[in-house]
Amino acid sequence: MRLIPRLLTLLALLAPCAAHAELKVVATLPDLAAIAREIGGPHVTVTALAPPSQDPHYVDPRPNLILPLNRADLLIVNGLELEVGWLPPLQVAARNGRIQTGGDGYFDASSVVRRLGVPQGKVDRAMGDIHPGGNPHFLLDPRAARPIVAALATRMGKLDPKQADRYRANAADFDRRLAAFADTQRARFAALPAARRRVVAYHASLIYLFDWLGLDEAETVEPRPGIAPTPAHVARVLSLMKKDGIRAVVQEAYYPKKTSETLARLAGGQVVVLPGGTPDGTAYLAHLEGIADALYAALAAPEAE
Amino acid sequence: MRRLLATPLLLVALGASPLSAAEPEDAPVELTPEELEALEAGLDADAASAPPPADAPPAPHTHAGPVGNSNPDISLILDTALAVFDGPPRQTGAHDPQATGFTLQQLEMHIAANVDPYFRLEANLVFAEFGVEVEEAYGTTLALPADLQLRAGQMLTRFGRINPTHPHAWSFVDQPLVNGKLFGGEGSRGLGVELSWLAPLPWFVELVGSATHATGACCARSFYGADDLGVESPADLLYTAAVKQFFALSREWSVAWGLSGQFGPNATGNGNRTEIYGTDLFIHFRPTHSPDRACVSLQIEALYRTRQTPGDRLEDFGGYGQLVWTIDPTWELGARHEYVAGVADDPLDPEWDADRQRSTVQATFYPSHFSRLRLQGSRAFGDAVTWSGMLALELLIGAHGAHSF
Incomplete structure (x- = not known):
């Protein structure tokens, strides 16, 4: 008959885990999702909207993408108009005030990145697909990822204060690995x-x-x-x-x-x-x-x- | 400056209104100039000590200047066409080429922006040769609780798949015959309000309901149409209901299925009503590894209408099916077939007493995402045969919002 108290103890131990709500993160691109996973570890669920094989300029805004957006605590976007052709109608249809542009649950990675390819003077479509704010493909540079990691960890900590220290620690560790990797490869190519x-x-x-x-x-x-x-x-x-x-x-x-x-x-x-x-x-x-x-x-x- | 503005505001806010003057016991206590000054000082101090925006990016080193501005997205779309008909054109769309020769299908100005964290405003102003029309102008809520969303203003109703879209999102130069016959040349559209709900299910299910004015020959012709009979009770409004479902079978295959219904009064006599029911199916295949962004889509809509008229009940139906193959970013091919039933002694379309069919093929060339040249040929048959050919040019400038799937 000592089984019941033991089971109760076990349940009591499990309860906080079950009750803990994970931070639900949606990233537009698989690279951003991978970065968020490094910071969040097991404490977040991360969904990427665009498949890795698809050109991020031309993703179909399929309505099933509205579901993760509807439930998200945080939306991470690349920015610089990379997703302008498909994300805005999904964001509106998500009926989720948290992830609307400007909200705490909206994180634009381009806002913390050193931008390259910013056009000088007037931008005209006769020049082709020019992104007026600068070239949006910064996720191919681990050095550009570093400020994103830092700012994202801060934001995730703000939305999920209980795990803020973990996010910060994970981000610091990831930042060291990014920096070391960037330097090693740069030296190799040099x-x-x-x-x-x-x-x-x-x-x-x-x-x-x-x-x-x-x-x-x-x-x-x-x-x-x-x-x-x-x-x-x-x-x-x-x-x-x-x-x-x-x-x-x-x-x-x-x-x-x-x-x-x-x-x-x-x-x-x-x-x-x-x-x-x-x-x-x-x-x-x-x-x-x-x-x-x-x-x-x-x-x-x-x-x- | 702030002080100058603040004082009259405070006076307005705290000062006696005519109402309160009539009831002296409720009148607010007169404030002394010192008290007003103290309040202002408090406001100023609060404004000065307001916390900086959360999560401000680190101080920029070599960041480029800010891109953003608060202007709304503004775009202008020109649709113009050259058409040849070898018989009576019998087109039903207001933006369709209607006769042999050149047509300005439309010059559409689309303006959109978020108003604040709670609303988004979208407007479509359509310039035709002889005037401007507010085709759509509506606000959409962004953050209603319980997964609800409200739209209010002038808008296309969300009946079926093609009705809520604009000509430049269409795969053919002209509108399906059935949409023109049942809804009107401009599709089903009206001034009113719409509430929609995203169901908390594992797949996408959206329920939509709207109430709009039942008037307008352009956009509610099966209802009050050209006769503006006013709104005396809720029964004088046009109600639209729809269920929209989406199934992502895989990353490549998509299926969307919708059911729609429209209920409202018609102009044939006191208490006579019209009902329209429709279903739409959209099957889309896009290989995600295709560097050409190739895709194939099949879209089918079928509609049924029943109208009470004095001493009679008129029933008809129609539909279309279209197959569109996007070969690569520059080329697209499409084929469409339509069938619309005729009704004897129809007060709305007295000459449409026999069934009509139309078969259409199109080839489109996109020099870029912002321009397209579409060549289309069709054969309408049933009561009479008409061959037609169209060459349509579309040009888009400015920032145009993305389209829904």
Whole structure:
């Protein structure tokens, strides 16, 4: 008959766990979700809206995405108009005051990042898809992630004060790993000869990556951001690649590959296809490491001839 | 400056109103200038010591200047077309090309912004050749409790799939015949209020109910239509109800299914009513690994209408099915078939006594996301055969809000 008191004790011990409400975080992009998981650990549930394989500019605003937004305590967005084509109607339809723009449950990662590619002067659509606030693809640089991690940990602590210390500690640890990783890779690429550190990108989405790794973007395959490659422009890119011995064309998996492959073949180089976002079940740093390794392998490869 | 503004405000707020003057015992105690000054000083001090915005980003080092401004998103969309008909056009949409020659389908100005943390305002002003129309202007709540959302103002009702959308979101140059016949050239639209609720279920279920004016030949023709008979009781309003469900079968397959109903008075006599019922199905396939952003969608809507008329009851139905294939960001192909029943002795459409069908194909070229050129051909048949061809150009400038799925 001593079983019952024991069971009761067990229940009493379990009760606080069951009663503890997890912080519900929704991130627009898989990279942001991966970062939030590093900070939150087991104390948060994190949902990413965009699949890693999809171009974050063009995600379908499927109504099932409204459900996690409706229940979210915190919405993390990339910002700089990256999600402008699909997030706003979902945010309105979510009927959740906490995650509306400007609220405590709305975190715009771009607000704490050092921005690159901020257009000077008037922005005109004839220039292509220009983001007036600057290039939004900063999540490809672990150094850009550092201020995001710090600010996000503060915000999560504010929404969930009981776990604030844990979030801060996790963030500090993650920040150390980000900094060390960024430095190691930067030094690794710096050891390459300068001529090998010139690359061609498909879309102007890699400038933060190149800035981190000390690479020089000689040209983009698209003549202007978001405008499909034209024969005249591609011919110009090819002659530049041949003249300067540029042998890598870098692009995300969600862009068309034919033009890049042709260019790389004719220039005696190769295409480096990067995964779009952190794949499901992969950590943010592992994702960036895969990118750095693929790039390094292509740039350090011996001459094709 | 602050002090100058604050004093009259305080006086207005605390001063005697005509009402309270009539009841001396309720009149607020007259404040001395010293007391007013003390209150103002308190207000000023509070304003000065207000906490800085929470979570202010760290002091910027090399941050670019702020992008944001508080202007609403403003966009202008031009839809213009060249059409050729070899018989009577018999188009039902107000934005459709209606005759051989050039048409200004519309110049739509869309303006939208959040008002405050509680409301969003959206307006669609449509400029036609001879005037401007407030097609839509409504507020939407952002933070109502219990997963409720309210819209109020002039708006397209959320009956079915195509009705709540605008011409530039359509996959064809013209509106389905059935929408024009049952709702009117501009679709079902009116001045009123709508309440919707997101059900707390594992899949997306939204319940929508709205009450709008039943008048307007453009937008409630099966109801009071062109006859403005006024609103004397709740029975004079047009009620729309809808259930919208969405099933994400996988990351690639989506199915949306809706049921809609509309109930209101019609103009044929005292107490006569019209009811419209509809169902809509949308199946969408988009391979998430496709670098071309290719997708295929099938959309089907079917509507049924019943009207009480003096000594009679008129019933008809119609619908359309359309298949659209987005090949890549620049090319799209579409095919649509429509069927609309005719009714003998229909007071609204006396010449539409036989069933009509129409088959349409289109090919669209998108030079960018902001421009499109659409070539469309169709054959209408049933009571008479009409071939038609259309070439439509759409141009969009400014910041235009994203569309719902």
